[in-house]
Amino acid sequence: MRRKLAAGNWKMNGSLAAMAEVRALCEAHPAPTVDILLCPPATLIWPMASMRHDHPLAVGAQDCHAEAKGAHTGDISAAMLKEAGATAVIVGHSERRADHGETSQTVAAKGSAAIANGLLAVVCVGETLEEREAGHTLDVVGTQLADSLPEGANADTLVIAYEPVWAIGTGKVPTLEQIGEVHGYLRAQLADHLPGDADGIRLLYGGSVKGSNAAEIFAVADVDGALVGGASLTAEDFSPIVSALQKA
Numbered sequence: 365m366r367r368k369l370a371a372g373n374w375k376m377n378g379s380l381a382a383m384a385e386v387r388a389l390c391e392a393h394p395a396p397t398v399d400i401l402l403c404p405p406a407t408l409i410w411p412m413a414s415m416r417h418d419h420p421l422a423v424g425a426q427d428c429h430a431e432a433k434g435a436h437t438g439d440i441s442a443a444m445l446k447e448a449g450a451t452a453v454i455v456g457h458s459e460r461r462a463d464h465g466e467t468s469q470t471v472a473a474k475g476s477a478a479i480a481n482g483l484l485a486v487v488c489v490g491e492t493l494e495e496r497e498a499g500h501t502l503d504v505v506g507t508q509l510a511d512s513l514p515e516g517a518n519a520d521t522l523v524i525a526y527e528p529v530w531a532i533g534t535g536k537v538p539t540l541e542q543i544g545e546v547h548g549y550l551r552a553q554l555a556d557h558l559p560g561d562a563d564g565i566r567l568l569y570g571g572s573v574k575g576s577n578a579a580e581i582f583a584v585a586d587v588d589g590a591l592v593g594g595a596s597l598t599a600e601d602f603s604p605i606v607s608a609l610q611k612a
């Protein structure tokens with residue numbers, strides 16, 4: 365049985381003042397029956413990890429470097445993130461693939477570093493609107509998945525997030541059939557690449573998830589939770605998504 369996961373990606377948002385939102389979220393869900401993960405900017409990992417006390421909320425990062433240390437100005441290694449209190453890291457988000465030219469090979473190397481350092485790797489895949497309209501969605505996400513798989517990936521170390529680029533921050537969401545098609549395809553691809561682990565690896569949907577659409581998305585087969593951007597920034601918006609996942 366896959367344990368469901370409500371994950372929030374704060375992107376380049378939030379400040380120390382936003383720890384009040386985290387406190388409110390923990391208070392709203394004192395004993396969650398799903399995993400909750402928040403990935404704030406790196407500067408907030410330690411404050412967030414240290415204010416949650418014994419609440420099971422997990423704190424993650426949004427990227428890591430593939431190397432352990434060295435001359436990489438501005439980068440942070442997986443071990444450093446772990447020391448700051450992170451237990452997970454998002455790798456291969458489409459914004460990093462686009463803004464920083466990250467290839468799937470880079471993503472695989474980052475994910476491998478994350479897993480080698482005991483972090484959960486949340487690997488993102490997703491097609492652009494042009495790719496979807498050209499009928500290439502499954503080819504694109506299948507290739508991204510195959511090429512982005514980290515070393516050491518298994519049901520305990522890897523989560524896949526399907527995030528259609530055109531659904532991120534736009535308010536546009538694929539149909540439930542489209543989400544189900546991609547998630548079913550990713551599950552089948554995982555069975556080819558990681559036989560024995562595919563059934564246990566969690567598949568998250570991401571892209572304009574809100575309290576108002578979460579329940580119907582969580583009812584789709586092979587959707588094990590969500591990776592939420594904008595609606596993860598406040599307890600008021602994220603709490604209903606956590607609640608919907610607990611009921612799913």
Ligand SMILES: O=C(CO)COP(=O)(O)O
Pocket residue numbers: 373457527531532533534535570571572573591592593594595
């Ligand atoms: O990119 C996302 C999460 O990683 C999704 O962002 P939104 O939920 O703001 O569309």
